[in-house]
Amino acid sequence: GGRGPVNIEEMAAAIRAGNRTALARGITLIESTRPDHQEQAQALLAVLLEKTGKAVRIGLSGAPGVGKSTFTEALGSYLTGQGLKIAVLAIDPSSARTGGSILGDKTRMEELARDPNAFIRPSPSSGTLGGVARRTREAMLLCEAAGFDVVLIETVGVGQSETAVADMVDMFVLLLSPGGGDELQGIKRGIMELADLVVVNKADGDLLPAAKRAAIEYKTALHLMRPKSQHWLPEVRLASALKGEGLAEIWDTVCRYEEIMKETGTLEAQRADQALAWMWNELREGMMETLRTHQGTKSRLKALEGEVAAGKTTPTAAARSLLALLLRD
């Protein structure tokens, strides 16, 4: 049984026509680890590549409990209400380990999931951060080819997944709660440095005064950091995802950012840099993978690792002998 061979041209045409089943199947192809699927996925991307690049690419991060799903649903519904099409993807390299996953529980975005102008796809559920990031980035390209105006990529506020997301989007948004200074202690400084926009969520009811104070604190913290671009100083906005407040201002900020980045040529340069950095990552990982799996080096690598750890061979000598072995045949 099973489906017949994939017709890449047909699938590409269906994706371009906005067919969601074709889009979902295309992403499944991208996520597959089967070599033949990977080849088909690359062929699909090659066909669609010239149709990509038109979406606003937004990254969204925040610690668990800050209300990321509620915020995404509120912003997504606001945008579809404005006649825009939004795709929501995710990067959560821990999902394979923990079983849980951001966006995995679709009921958390019930309303948006039913919206015909929204497309939600959970994080690829296996692989290294690098692998998960590659597949999400390629899924983003498919969403662009399918005509989505906005691609929002969620990630959890832990570890290095923020950097991976920041490296594939135009604008990185950090969602914080009204906890203020106390919370700031828990957020890695490096993650604050990635933010083009900080949104203080839960700015409603009892928490409104605290949210306002937190916004001032975050603004001060941001101003102590070196801005990522000479054309944009990171901004801080208040929002209540629960009540749907602050969304227009946030979207306005995103559009203003995108416009400035486009006008100054920064957006194009940033996307070119991101693509090149991605290529070098792929090269690096591909080479390391070859080293680990290549018949000629696999056993020698293991032996040399033991010698290096025991201080019987210098790391440099070990590396040289492995490279000679790999590149000879």
Add this chain to the structure above:
Amino acid sequence: GGRGPVNIEEMAAAIRAGNRTALARGITLIESTRPDHQEQAQALLAVLLEKTGKAVRIGLSGAPGVGKSTFTEALGSYLTGQGLKIAVLAIDPSSARTGGSILGDKTRMEELARDPNAFIRPSPSSGTLGGVARRTREAMLLCEAAGFDVVLIETVGVGQSETAVADMVDMFVLLLSPGGGDELQGIKRGIMELADLVVVNKADGDLLPAAKRAAIEYKTALHLMRPKSQHWLPEVRLASALKGEGLAEIWDTVCRYEEIMKETGTLEAQRADQALAWMWNELREGMMETLRTHQGTKSRLKALEGEVAAGKTTPTAAARSLLALLLRD
């Protein structure tokens, strides 16, 4: 003219006998970029490797103006006064660019430089951070083979050189001035996180009260961070390099640290991890270097970089075609 071919066995014997000229020539061999020199350097290290590993390896960092040279000289003289032999190396990847260099100006450590039980070597003055770090690490091994009890590796308080140093020493010491909180703002949080010991220098005269206040602030900041080891909480000490005060307490702390790390097996594990990480770095860099210089891939790489930057090829497809090219022949 020039020197005849290097006799590795003779040089190794002279280094083991503590001959400083031989040690300096060995390090020069390590620093050379000539392929034949590099091969000789690896041969020298292979001979000496079993005589390495006995020194206490200390990293020292601090912003310009904090008094690193004066502190190093004071600590070095204190240690030679205790009958110990100390080697001082440096990592400053900017020295090639700026012409200036830490330890380059030997007059800054006049007394220590004349001390027969001290050996001072400035930073390798060219190459990437990775290259400079490798050569310093290998110079450290030669110093150990030459019988030095302590190897202190200095670096400037900017960029990623701290991480490179922390990755090759047993203990990372951060030298700070009595500026306190104001200064803390300027220090990257990541660098504080590397510290096993913080020394507040210039704790003398007018500055003593400020130094004491700063020490409390730094202690608080350190306790907010996750400790690197379950066996050691980073400590804060006061010192006056100018007056030679606090050195005995600092050395006592270093010895206590080293003892705990040894007893718990942490030191051995840490050194093994460092060596393995170093080997993987060498592999990574060696492979990237091959990719850039290999006749079969050089021109194709350039063309593909252009296509990827222009969005005409996906990074994944470009990487795959380059890897196929490199590993085929």
